[in-house]
Amino acid sequence: xxxxxxxxxxxxxxxxxFGNGNAQSFDAKLSxxxxxxxxxxxxxxxxxxxxxxxxxxxxxxxxxxxRVTHSIPTVLSDGNGHTIPFSIxxxxxxxxxxxxxxxxxxxxxxxxxxxxxxxxxxxxxxxxLGGTVSPPTNAFPSNDYS
Amino acid sequence: xxxxxxNILIILIVLSFKNTSAQDNDFTTVNITANLVRGLAxxxxxxxxxxxxxxxxNENEKIISNFDGLKFTILGQSNRLVTILYDQSxxxxxxxxxxxxxxxxxxxxIKMTFKTNIASETGPENGYHDPNPLPSGSSINLYDLSKxxxxxxxxxxxxxxxxxxxxxxxxxxxVVTSVY
Numbered sequence: 285x286x287x288x289x290x291x292x293x294x295x296x297x298x299x300x301x302f303g304n305g306n307a308q309s310f311d312a313k314l315s316x317x318x319x320x321x322x323x324x325x326x327x328x329x330x331x332x333x334x335x336x337x338x339x340x341x342x343x344x345x346x347x348x349x350x351r352v353t354h355s356i357p358t359v360l361s362d363g364n365g366h367t368i369p370f371s372i373x374x375x376x377x378x379x380x381x382x383x384x385x386x387x388x389x390x391x392x393x394x395x396x397x398x399x400x401x402x403x404x405x406x407x408x409x410x411x412x413l414g415g416t417v418s419p420p421t422n423a424f425p426s427n428d429y430s
Numbered sequence: 431x432x433x434x435x436x437n438i439l440i441i442l443i444v445l446s447f448k449n450t451s452a453q454d455n456d457f458t459t460v461n462i463t464a465n466l467v468r469g470l471a472x473x474x475x476x477x478x479x480x481x482x483x484x485x486x487x488n489e490n491e492k493i494i495s496n497f498d499g500l501k502f503t504i505l506g507q508s509n510r511l512v513t514i515l516y517d518q519s520x521x522x523x524x525x526x527x528x529x530x531x532x533x534x535x536x537x538x539x540i541k542m543t544f545k546t547n548i549a550s551e552t553g554p555e556n557g558y559h560d561p562n563p564l565p566s567g568s569s570i571n572l573y574d575l576s577k578x579x580x581x582x583x584x585x586x587x588x589x590x591x592x593x594x595x596x597x598x599x600x601x602x603x604x605v606v607t608s609v610y
Contacts, residue, residue, distance in 0.1 A: 310458035318464035337460040382588040
Protein backbone atom coordinates (compact mmCIF):
# COMPACT_ATOMS: atom_id res chain seq x y z
CA UNK A 285 0.00 0.00 0.00
CA UNK A 286 2.88 2.27 0.89
CA UNK A 287 4.53 1.57 -2.45
CA UNK A 288 1.38 2.41 -4.32
CA UNK A 289 1.08 5.65 -2.41
CA UNK A 290 4.68 6.67 -3.19
CA UNK A 291 4.24 5.70 -6.80
CA UNK A 292 1.11 7.81 -7.06
CA UNK A 293 2.88 10.71 -5.36
CA UNK A 294 5.80 10.49 -7.78
CA UNK A 295 3.46 10.37 -10.73
CA UNK A 296 1.56 13.44 -9.51
CA UNK A 297 4.71 15.52 -9.02
CA UNK A 298 6.09 14.43 -12.32
CA UNK A 299 2.94 15.46 -14.15
CA UNK A 300 2.81 18.77 -12.29
CA UNK A 301 6.39 19.82 -12.88
CA PHE A 302 7.28 18.08 -16.10
CA GLY A 303 4.03 18.10 -17.97
CA ASN A 304 3.40 19.66 -21.33
CA GLY A 305 5.12 23.02 -21.05
CA ASN A 306 4.38 24.64 -24.38
CA ALA A 307 0.96 26.09 -23.74
CA GLN A 308 0.96 29.57 -25.20
CA SER A 309 -1.02 32.68 -24.45
CA PHE A 310 -1.85 35.82 -26.35
CA ASP A 311 -2.25 39.34 -25.09
CA ALA A 312 -1.53 43.02 -25.86
CA LYS A 313 -3.83 42.82 -28.85
CA LEU A 314 -4.75 45.85 -30.94
CA SER A 315 -7.11 46.00 -33.89
CA UNK A 316 -5.78 46.96 -37.28
CA UNK A 317 -7.61 50.10 -38.35
CA UNK A 318 -7.67 51.51 -41.86
CA UNK A 319 -8.90 55.00 -41.23
CA UNK A 320 -10.70 57.10 -43.83
CA UNK A 321 -10.36 55.25 -47.09
CA UNK A 322 -11.84 56.66 -50.26
CA UNK A 323 -13.31 54.82 -53.26
CA UNK A 324 -10.72 54.48 -56.00
CA UNK A 325 -7.76 55.09 -53.74
CA UNK A 326 -5.73 52.37 -51.98
CA UNK A 327 -5.18 53.14 -48.33
CA UNK A 328 -2.56 51.57 -46.12
CA UNK A 329 -1.81 51.44 -42.45
CA UNK A 330 1.90 50.78 -41.90
CA UNK A 331 2.95 48.14 -39.39
CA UNK A 332 4.60 50.82 -37.25
CA UNK A 333 1.56 53.08 -37.19
CA UNK A 334 -0.49 53.60 -34.07
CA UNK A 335 -3.45 52.07 -35.96
CA UNK A 336 -1.55 48.87 -36.77
CA UNK A 337 -2.70 45.50 -35.48
CA UNK A 338 -0.69 43.90 -32.71
CA UNK A 339 -0.55 40.77 -30.61
CA UNK A 340 1.97 39.14 -28.30
CA UNK A 341 2.65 35.44 -27.89
CA UNK A 342 4.01 34.17 -24.60
CA UNK A 343 5.28 30.65 -24.04
CA UNK A 344 6.44 29.15 -20.74
CA UNK A 345 10.06 28.67 -21.76
CA UNK A 346 12.82 30.66 -23.38
CA UNK A 347 14.47 29.43 -26.55
CA UNK A 348 11.25 28.11 -28.01
CA UNK A 349 10.56 27.83 -31.71
CA UNK A 350 7.26 29.40 -32.64
CA ARG A 351 5.82 28.63 -36.03
CA VAL A 352 3.52 31.43 -37.11
CA THR A 353 0.87 31.25 -39.82
CA HIS A 354 -1.43 34.16 -40.55
CA SER A 355 -4.81 33.68 -42.14
CA ILE A 356 -5.25 36.98 -43.95
CA PRO A 357 -8.67 37.83 -45.39
CA THR A 358 -8.72 38.93 -48.99
CA VAL A 359 -11.76 41.15 -48.55
CA LEU A 360 -13.41 43.13 -45.79
CA SER A 361 -17.18 43.12 -45.60
CA ASP A 362 -19.66 45.66 -44.28
CA GLY A 363 -22.16 42.94 -43.43
CA ASN A 364 -24.59 44.15 -46.07
CA GLY A 365 -23.13 42.44 -49.09
CA HIS A 366 -20.48 45.01 -49.87
CA THR A 367 -16.81 44.12 -49.85
CA ILE A 368 -13.50 45.81 -50.46
CA PRO A 369 -10.19 44.05 -51.20
CA PHE A 370 -7.70 43.71 -48.38
CA SER A 371 -4.09 42.61 -48.32
CA ILE A 372 -0.91 42.87 -46.32
CA UNK A 373 2.24 43.68 -48.25
CA UNK A 374 5.26 41.42 -47.80
CA UNK A 375 7.08 44.14 -45.87
CA UNK A 376 4.19 45.43 -43.80
CA UNK A 377 4.55 43.32 -40.67
CA UNK A 378 7.18 42.98 -38.01
CA UNK A 379 7.99 41.10 -34.84
CA UNK A 380 10.11 41.72 -31.82
CA UNK A 381 11.49 39.27 -29.31
CA UNK A 382 10.69 39.90 -25.69
CA UNK A 383 7.51 41.38 -24.39
CA UNK A 384 8.53 44.87 -25.42
CA UNK A 385 5.59 46.61 -27.06
CA UNK A 386 7.66 49.29 -28.76
CA UNK A 387 7.58 48.70 -32.49
CA UNK A 388 10.84 50.58 -32.99
CA UNK A 389 13.61 48.07 -33.51
CA UNK A 390 11.30 45.28 -34.60
CA UNK A 391 12.17 42.99 -37.51
CA UNK A 392 10.14 43.06 -40.72
CA UNK A 393 8.76 39.77 -42.00
CA UNK A 394 6.32 38.60 -44.63
CA UNK A 395 3.04 37.70 -42.94
CA UNK A 396 1.75 36.01 -46.09
CA UNK A 397 4.15 33.10 -45.57
CA UNK A 398 4.48 30.82 -42.54
CA UNK A 399 7.71 31.33 -40.69
CA UNK A 400 9.46 30.17 -37.55
CA UNK A 401 10.90 32.46 -34.94
CA UNK A 402 12.94 31.39 -31.94
CA UNK A 403 12.22 33.27 -28.76
CA UNK A 404 15.90 33.02 -27.78
CA UNK A 405 16.48 34.55 -24.37
CA UNK A 406 12.84 35.53 -23.98
CA UNK A 407 9.56 33.74 -23.74
CA UNK A 408 7.53 36.34 -25.66
CA UNK A 409 7.30 37.61 -29.20
CA UNK A 410 5.28 40.65 -30.22
CA UNK A 411 3.88 40.95 -33.73
CA UNK A 412 2.68 44.03 -35.59
CA LEU A 413 0.53 43.90 -38.72
CA GLY A 414 -0.19 46.63 -41.23
CA GLY A 415 -2.60 46.35 -44.11
CA THR A 416 -4.01 47.84 -47.27
CA VAL A 417 -7.52 48.23 -48.61
CA SER A 418 -8.00 48.85 -52.32
CA PRO A 419 -11.58 50.00 -52.76
CA PRO A 420 -12.69 50.36 -56.38
CA THR A 421 -14.20 53.62 -57.53
CA ASN A 422 -17.70 52.19 -57.17
CA ALA A 423 -17.13 50.80 -53.67
CA PHE A 424 -19.94 51.41 -51.25
CA PRO A 425 -19.08 53.93 -48.49
CA SER A 426 -19.52 52.46 -45.03
CA ASN A 427 -18.02 52.70 -41.58
CA ASP A 428 -18.52 49.00 -40.97
CA TYR A 429 -15.98 47.14 -43.09
CA SER A 430 -14.26 44.42 -41.10
CA UNK B 431 14.94 -1.11 -4.82
CA UNK B 432 12.11 -2.22 -7.00
CA UNK B 433 10.13 0.82 -5.89
CA UNK B 434 12.91 3.20 -6.90
CA UNK B 435 13.23 1.56 -10.31
CA UNK B 436 9.49 1.75 -10.75
CA ASN B 437 9.45 5.43 -9.86
CA ILE B 438 12.26 6.24 -12.25
CA LEU B 439 10.44 4.33 -14.94
CA ILE B 440 7.29 6.35 -14.36
CA ILE B 441 9.21 9.61 -14.55
CA LEU B 442 10.84 8.56 -17.81
CA ILE B 443 7.51 7.55 -19.30
CA VAL B 444 5.92 10.86 -18.38
CA LEU B 445 8.91 12.82 -19.71
CA SER B 446 8.78 10.85 -22.93
CA PHE B 447 5.13 11.85 -23.31
CA LYS B 448 6.19 15.41 -22.69
CA ASN B 449 8.70 15.21 -25.52
CA THR B 450 6.22 13.73 -27.93
CA SER B 451 3.74 16.49 -27.13
CA ALA B 452 6.26 19.32 -27.30
CA GLN B 453 4.27 21.01 -30.05
CA ASP B 454 1.24 23.03 -29.20
CA ASN B 455 -1.17 24.81 -31.48
CA ASP B 456 -3.23 27.79 -30.60
CA PHE B 457 -4.56 30.82 -32.36
CA THR B 458 -5.72 34.32 -31.75
CA THR B 459 -7.55 36.87 -33.86
CA VAL B 460 -6.82 40.50 -34.54
CA ASN B 461 -9.74 42.60 -35.73
CA ILE B 462 -9.41 44.58 -38.94
CA THR B 463 -11.71 47.54 -39.45
CA ALA B 464 -11.96 50.07 -42.23
CA ASN B 465 -14.24 52.97 -42.95
CA LEU B 466 -14.82 53.94 -46.53
CA VAL B 467 -15.66 57.59 -46.93
CA ARG B 468 -17.61 59.03 -49.81
CA GLY B 469 -15.41 61.40 -51.75
CA LEU B 470 -16.29 65.07 -51.83
CA ALA B 471 -17.94 66.50 -54.91
CA UNK B 472 -19.22 69.93 -55.82
CA UNK B 473 -22.24 70.52 -57.97
CA UNK B 474 -23.48 73.76 -59.39
CA UNK B 475 -22.74 76.43 -61.91
CA UNK B 476 -19.19 77.55 -62.51
CA UNK B 477 -20.00 81.12 -63.42
CA UNK B 478 -21.10 83.97 -61.23
CA UNK B 479 -22.32 86.78 -63.42
CA UNK B 480 -22.41 90.00 -61.49
CA UNK B 481 -24.30 92.05 -64.04
CA UNK B 482 -23.55 95.44 -65.49
CA UNK B 483 -22.04 98.33 -63.57
CA UNK B 484 -22.15 101.95 -64.53
CA UNK B 485 -18.80 103.78 -64.64
CA UNK B 486 -18.82 106.75 -62.32
CA UNK B 487 -16.53 109.60 -61.52
CA ASN B 488 -16.08 108.49 -57.93
CA GLU B 489 -15.37 105.18 -56.24
CA ASN B 490 -18.40 103.10 -55.56
CA GLU B 491 -19.39 99.60 -54.65
CA LYS B 492 -22.13 97.16 -55.34
CA ILE B 493 -23.34 94.48 -52.99
CA ILE B 494 -24.30 91.13 -54.44
CA SER B 495 -26.42 89.26 -51.94
CA ASN B 496 -25.89 85.56 -51.40
CA PHE B 497 -29.36 84.96 -52.72
CA ASP B 498 -28.45 86.70 -55.98
CA GLY B 499 -25.05 85.08 -56.08
CA LEU B 500 -23.91 81.65 -57.10
CA LYS B 501 -25.23 78.51 -55.46
CA PHE B 502 -23.45 75.22 -55.38
CA THR B 503 -23.76 72.04 -53.38
CA ILE B 504 -21.12 69.96 -51.67
CA LEU B 505 -21.83 66.24 -51.55
CA GLY B 506 -19.92 63.77 -49.41
CA GLN B 507 -20.12 61.48 -46.42
CA SER B 508 -23.18 61.98 -44.26
CA ASN B 509 -22.64 63.69 -40.92
CA ARG B 510 -19.01 64.21 -41.74
CA LEU B 511 -17.29 67.43 -40.75
CA VAL B 512 -16.06 69.30 -43.79
CA THR B 513 -13.91 72.43 -43.79
CA ILE B 514 -14.58 75.12 -46.37
CA LEU B 515 -11.80 77.38 -47.58
CA TYR B 516 -12.29 80.10 -50.17
CA ASP B 517 -10.76 83.23 -51.63
CA GLN B 518 -11.98 86.16 -49.60
CA SER B 519 -10.94 88.60 -52.26
CA UNK B 520 -11.01 88.13 -56.03
CA UNK B 521 -9.38 90.49 -58.49
CA UNK B 522 -11.19 90.91 -61.80
CA UNK B 523 -9.26 92.15 -64.78
CA UNK B 524 -10.49 93.70 -67.98
CA UNK B 525 -10.50 91.12 -70.77
CA UNK B 526 -12.02 93.23 -73.51
CA UNK B 527 -10.11 96.47 -73.10
CA UNK B 528 -7.30 95.35 -75.40
CA UNK B 529 -9.04 94.76 -78.69
CA UNK B 530 -5.90 93.52 -80.49
CA UNK B 531 -5.01 90.54 -78.36
CA UNK B 532 -8.21 89.98 -76.53
CA UNK B 533 -6.17 89.84 -73.35
CA UNK B 534 -6.06 92.33 -70.59
CA UNK B 535 -3.52 95.11 -70.39
CA UNK B 536 -1.25 95.46 -67.38
CA UNK B 537 -2.27 98.17 -65.01
CA UNK B 538 -4.10 98.63 -61.78
CA UNK B 539 -6.53 101.01 -63.40
CA ILE B 540 -8.39 98.21 -65.08
CA LYS B 541 -8.89 95.95 -62.11
CA MET B 542 -11.74 95.68 -59.72
CA THR B 543 -11.99 93.79 -56.46
CA PHE B 544 -14.73 91.48 -55.35
CA LYS B 545 -14.79 90.83 -51.59
CA THR B 546 -16.53 87.52 -51.17
CA ASN B 547 -18.62 85.89 -48.52
CA ILE B 548 -20.44 82.58 -48.35
CA ALA B 549 -23.71 81.64 -46.74
CA SER B 550 -24.35 78.01 -45.93
CA GLU B 551 -27.43 75.98 -45.26
CA THR B 552 -27.70 72.38 -44.15
CA GLY B 553 -30.83 70.33 -44.25
CA PRO B 554 -32.95 68.56 -46.82
CA GLU B 555 -34.02 71.73 -48.59
CA ASN B 556 -32.44 72.88 -51.80
CA GLY B 557 -33.74 76.41 -51.78
CA TYR B 558 -32.52 79.54 -50.07
CA HIS B 559 -34.30 79.64 -46.71
CA ASP B 560 -32.26 80.74 -43.73
CA PRO B 561 -28.56 80.32 -44.47
CA ASN B 562 -25.81 81.33 -42.05
CA PRO B 563 -22.57 83.16 -42.83
CA LEU B 564 -19.70 80.75 -43.31
CA PRO B 565 -16.28 82.38 -42.90
CA SER B 566 -13.41 80.76 -44.78
CA GLY B 567 -11.84 78.03 -42.68
CA SER B 568 -15.10 77.10 -40.99
CA SER B 569 -16.07 73.48 -40.47
CA ILE B 570 -19.60 72.20 -40.75
CA ASN B 571 -21.28 68.79 -40.80
CA LEU B 572 -22.73 67.49 -44.04
CA TYR B 573 -26.43 66.85 -43.69
CA ASP B 574 -27.48 63.21 -43.88
CA LEU B 575 -29.60 62.95 -47.00
CA SER B 576 -30.25 59.25 -47.60
CA LYS B 577 -26.65 58.24 -46.96
CA UNK B 578 -25.28 61.19 -48.90
CA UNK B 579 -24.05 64.20 -47.00
CA UNK B 580 -25.09 67.57 -48.38
CA UNK B 581 -24.25 71.22 -47.83
CA UNK B 582 -25.58 74.13 -49.85
CA UNK B 583 -23.43 77.22 -50.28
CA UNK B 584 -24.25 80.60 -51.78
CA UNK B 585 -21.50 82.97 -52.82
CA UNK B 586 -22.11 86.67 -52.55
CA UNK B 587 -19.97 89.68 -51.84
CA UNK B 588 -19.22 93.29 -52.53
CA UNK B 589 -17.74 94.62 -55.75
CA UNK B 590 -15.47 97.65 -55.33
CA UNK B 591 -15.22 99.84 -58.40
CA UNK B 592 -12.27 102.26 -58.54
CA UNK B 593 -12.47 105.66 -60.23
CA UNK B 594 -10.23 104.90 -63.20
CA UNK B 595 -12.14 101.84 -64.25
CA UNK B 596 -12.52 101.37 -67.96
CA UNK B 597 -15.39 99.82 -69.71
CA UNK B 598 -15.19 96.19 -70.73
CA UNK B 599 -15.65 92.66 -69.54
CA UNK B 600 -14.00 91.83 -66.26
CA UNK B 601 -13.13 88.29 -65.26
CA UNK B 602 -11.63 86.73 -62.13
CA UNK B 603 -11.26 83.33 -60.56
CA UNK B 604 -12.79 82.32 -57.28
CA VAL B 605 -11.58 79.10 -55.68
CA VAL B 606 -13.50 77.16 -53.07
CA THR B 607 -11.92 74.14 -51.41
CA SER B 608 -13.71 71.62 -49.27
CA VAL B 609 -11.71 69.25 -47.10
CA TYR B 610 -12.60 66.42 -44.78
